[in-house]
Amino acid sequence: xxxxxxxACSKCRSAISLLDAEGAEYTVRRYLEDVPxxxxxxxxxxxxxxxxxxxxxxxxxxxxxxxxxxxxxxxxSRDRWITALAGHPKxxxxxxxxxxxxxxxxxxxxxxVRDALARK
Numbered sequence: 001x002x003x004x005x006x007x008a009c010s011k012c013r014s015a016i017s018l019l020d021a022e023g024a025e026y027t028v029r030r031y032l033e034d035v036p037x038x039x040x041x042x043x044x045x046x047x048x049x050x051x052x053x054x055x056x057x058x059x060x061x062x063x064x065x066x067x068x069x070x071x072x073x074x075x076x077s078r079d080r081w082i083t084a085l086a087g088h089p090k091x092x093x094x095x096x097x098x099x100x101x102x103x104x105x106x107x108x109x110x111x112x113v114r115d116a117l118a119r120k
Contacts, residue, residue, distance in 0.1 A: 001026040001116065003107070004036070004044075004096040012095040015107040022117055026097075031089050038079075038086045044096060045082075047104035052081035055093040055106060062088040 003019065003026055005012035019026055029036075036044070045052060053073045057063060066084055068091075071077055085092050097112075098104045099119035107113040 001100055002029055002098045004029045004031040004092070004094060006030070006032055006094050009094050011108045015095045015097065015113045018110060018113045024117055031092060035089045036086065038082050041082050041085050044098065044104055047098060047102060048106065052078060052085055056081065056085065057091050057093055060091055063091055
């Protein structure tokens with residue numbers, strides 16, 4: 001199991017605390033420092049079953065600068081969104097937990113983190 005975090009994020013810290021309390025084995029990826037490639041973002045999206053706009057933090061300054069709220073949300077725009085996420089990792093929703101069964105969850109709630117823990 002791997003968790004993508006921003007240490008300044010309270011949701012990330014809560015997820016780590018719960019993983020620790022449950023004795024989970026995981027690796028931490030500080031994705032603002034160890035930026036995921038476009039291919040890694042595609043893989044995580046596939047594991048999440050989501051589209052890039054579903055995991056984009058549209059209230060971030062970079063999102064406003066790019067005008068993301070105006071971008072099309074369709075298959076032909078998917079690569080443009082992924083390129084934006086790779087180029088501006090702060091736009092990626094956090095934390096993202098990749099589970100051992102090949103799936104992933106956005107662990108913003110205790111229930112979501114527990115869901116990741118339950119996936120074997």
